[in-house]
Amino acid sequence: MGTVVKRSDGRYQAAVYVLTPTGQRRRKFVYGRTWDEANDKRLELLDNNRKGVPSESSAMRLDEYLTYWLDHIAVHDLRPSTFARYRVLVRDYITPHLGRKKLNRLSPSDVRGLMATLARTKGKSGRVLSPRTIQFIHAVLRSALQHAVRDELIGRNVAKLVSPPRATPPEITPLSPEVARKFLRVANTHWLAALWLILLTTGLRRGEVLGLCWSDVDLDAGTLRVRRTVQKLDGVFVFGEPKSARSRRVLTLPSVCVAALRRQPDINRGRAAGEQRRVAGQPKDLVFVSTSGQPVDPRSVNRAFDRLLTKAEVPHSRVHDLRHTCATLLLAEGASDREVMELLGHSSIGITMNTYAHVLDDSKRRMASRMDGLFGEGG
Known part of the structure; x- marks a missing residue:
């Protein structure tokens, strides 16, 4: 059920064994300025366990977090076709390059490195990815990290600090x-x-x-x-x-x-x-x-x-x-x-x-x- 104790710095700490997106159980710590605040967070984790919903951790790997975000958040917020494309972009382009990074260790330089790598990467068509596709990949990562910010897993969205490449609108060539x-x-x-x-x-x-x-x-x-x-x-x-x-x-x-x-x-x-x-x-x-x-x-x-x-x-x-x-x-x-x-x-x-x-x-x-x-x- 977890416990709530007072720390030496005056804050309160609760520890609960939670379900992770990989299906394992891991001890998770949450904190509050008061006993009630820490206890509320403890009860939220226990409620997630009861529902079988994984509880994220800021120290989890990015690929684990993206899997959680897709399966529990994005699937409910996006149109089916958009969700299917998000899943493909995460699987084929974000996870291979950044998946092993810790969520709380991800930096703007990591995202810039991803943008540079994608600019040299060939898609399924055999052609180098277009700036528009790279923009879309950047948008997927930015959206996932923004949810992590809202859940207070990370303090900032590093994807917002990196600009994707500029995409020139395709020239319109109507038929006469x-x-x-x-x-x-x-x-x-x-x-x-x-x-x-x-x-x-x-x-x-x-x-x-x-x-x-x-x-x-x-x-x-x-x-x-x-x-x-x-x-x-x-x-x-x-x-x-x-x-x-x-x-x-x-x-x-x-x-x-x-x-x-x-x-x-x-x-x-x-x-x-x-x-x-x-x-x-x-x-x-x-x-x-x-x-x-x-x-x-x-x-x-x-x-x-x-x-x-x-x-x-x-x-x-x-x-x-x-x-x-x-x-x-x-x-x-x-x-x-x-x-x-x-x-x-x-x-x-x-x-x-x-x-x-x-x-x-x-x-x-x-x-x-x-x-x-x-x-x-x-x-």
Whole structure:
């Protein structure tokens, strides 16, 4: 049950054998300025033992603490897809380099060393990790250590004292209207023709369109509701919530999308092969499925997109550029930035304006020209 004793320095100390994240039992000391304060901490440790919850220790290794943080804290705070990515980043990049360090011995120089090492590390693609990925790894470590600060295991968050590398936003390369039409002429014969049309005309994210279910679509009304996303992380399909509250949205579909979606059930039946096997968490009525009835692998979408671009004899780009193409074309046609924000599901209008500033600048110039026409010397 533990004991509470008064120390020579006037503080009170309690000692309890607690459960550790590794499943072992270890004696843990807690302190208080009064007997009641130390006893409250003792009772909290005993309550953790009763619930089977590990009690952290500032002297534990970082890999042990990160395991505890993921399994008992992050899993409840994060979307499933985000949590799955956090786990992969901890396992593949943080633990191999800093895992054996004591939590209370971690220093800013250790974190700087991690950043420098990651800048030379190759990811699963075989390419050196991008600054954006390193930023994300830094954010995971910073979040875990901040929880340790709140629990008074450490006095400061050393990750906050180290700046991650600057990441240059990826250049937006939307397709021109002519290139988009050439792509669609080729893509119209592909079994994912409806998917390409939805990506290009509604600006849905790849994970959002792959997570669409027939219960989300009203073909008679011509509407589509975004309710979920699907990703493949570490070889496992993960279904999750949309990226933000605004990402949960209802869109009106162009008639070309409605027509393509009406053909999709026949396409799915024609491609079905062998036993149909759903994965864990998969809805029963996904719009786009593989030949085995499972979600379409996002990497397969990327590969198919590359093949279609080659067949159409147009410059190569990313699947995500179809989303940028949708926004750019709409802005060029006079859609307001708020209308585009609602369509894309951005969490704030600032994201839309910053992302598509180049197009908005063109719109501003056209508006200025119109005012010249009205009130200029030649007006």
